[in-house]
Amino acid sequence: MQQQNYHPVIITIKRLGINGEGIGYYRKKIIFVPGALPGEVAVVKIVNRQRNYLEGSLIRLKEVSPDRVALPKGANPKTGGLELAHLNYASQLKFKTGLIRESLAKYRPRAYQKIKVQATAPADQPWHYRQKAQYQAEILRGKLALGLYEPGTRQLVDLPQMPTQGKLSQQLERKIRDLLIKHKINIANQRTKKPGVKTVVVRTSATTQEAQVTLITVGDQLAHVSELVKDISQLPHVTGIFQNITQWTNPQVWGNKTQKLWGQDFITEKIHDRTFHLSPQAFFQLNPAQTVKLYDSALQMLDLRPGQTLIDAYSGIGTLGILAASSVKQVIGIETIPAAVADARKNCQLNHIRNAEYYQGAVEKVLPALQADGLKFDALIVDPPRTGLAKSMIKTILTAKPRTFVYISCNPSTLAQDLVLLSEKYQVRVIKSVDMFPQTPRCEAIAKLVLRKK
DSSP states (O other), rough: OOBBBOOOOEEOOOOOOOTTEEEEEOOOOOOOOEETTTTTTEEEEEEOSSSSSEEEEEEEEOOTTTTTTOOOOTTTTTSTTTTTBBBBBBHHHHHHHHHHHHHHHHHHOOTTGEEEEEEEEOOOOSSSOOEEEEEEEEEETTEEEEEEEETOOOOOOSOOOOOOOOOHHHHHHHHHHHHHHHHHOOBBBTTBBOEEEEEEHHHHHHEOOOOEEEEEEEESSSSTHHHHHHHHHHSSEEEEEEEEEOTTTTOSOOEEEEEEEOOOEEEEEEEEEEEEEEOTTOOSSSSSSHHHHHHHHHHHHHHTTTEEEEEEEOOOHHHHEEEHHHSSSSSEEEEEEEHHHHHHHHHHHHOOOEEEEEEESSSHHHHHHHHTTTOOOOOOEHHHHHOOOOOHHHHHHHOOOOOOOEEEESOOOHHHHHHHHHHTEEEEEEEEESSSTTSOOOEEEEEEEOOOOO
């Protein structure tokens, strides 16, 4: 990427991009300006020129949008997770609803103009909603920094405060930072390949206020670890401490091996009357209050019947399937991550669910194999990763033709792409979005699909 300094230019911002950046034009070329809002006239430094676009850095505003709001105390716009914090919340919701409409118009699934797109469901708490903090650790200018990287860089930003983070998890992160300093714990250094603590993860339960701490380390040896664990165990709400072991060659944050250092194996979270045990690597939505709205809407759209068999694809730790189990004859969950499947089975036992089974493997392989063994299903819910559904999975769905089908998506673009194929046999009745991540451009959407009549 070519990076140079240029003289400031004046840009009128026309709209927001999918990542929340302002979009304008300079000499007929599109320019992306993070932090700028539609209608604003901005003085911008061009920091990157590419053949098809420019990237700008906001210097100051000559004209300010009435939708602009001041950042709250502690908000550092250099970090991810605050890309829309300068936009008032009502406008954030309209932007996210618009993302879905724009994606449909771009990819044009069958009868896309007739698809009802409902307004984005707001969060009751648009701040301090994240129940999990996963902060990176580095020594910066001789001091221990614990925070997040600037987007697209390896530049760590220390975060004494983070206004989207739950207050308890944020407080614990800072106290653990102090204890790492107190006990002279080695901090990993990627440049020198020095082993030590690389990431500190704190997950809290919105239901029980329990806190689970995981130290992700490069290498498995930590000097003074017993003293550190003893002090962390004395912190309020902490019920379990773990060490996850990784290596520099691993591109993921988490390694494959996790060991308990102290306390209980899980924390407990609840959705309605169902209880879920969360181990350190178990996936659970970061915003529990909005998760209830998301899952309630999805299950309402499914319109389940007592005699049905429901496939819960990409089932994670079994949350959706367990919530739906009392409404159907049978739930079949499919998930690639072995630990998540084990958690799902334990959560079935915990909730006395006897009509749900969970299988480990890729959905696009496991589901056809189950069908070959005689499985028939008439209801389907999918919650795939941001990349969307594999083409082979779409083919399986179009062949099986379940009567009722709900697609939960965390990426409106891949949802719209998948609907191009799915809408050949399914009518997309409605798409509803739920604001799972206020102050960011991320948008969670639920699509209800009904089999077309011949």
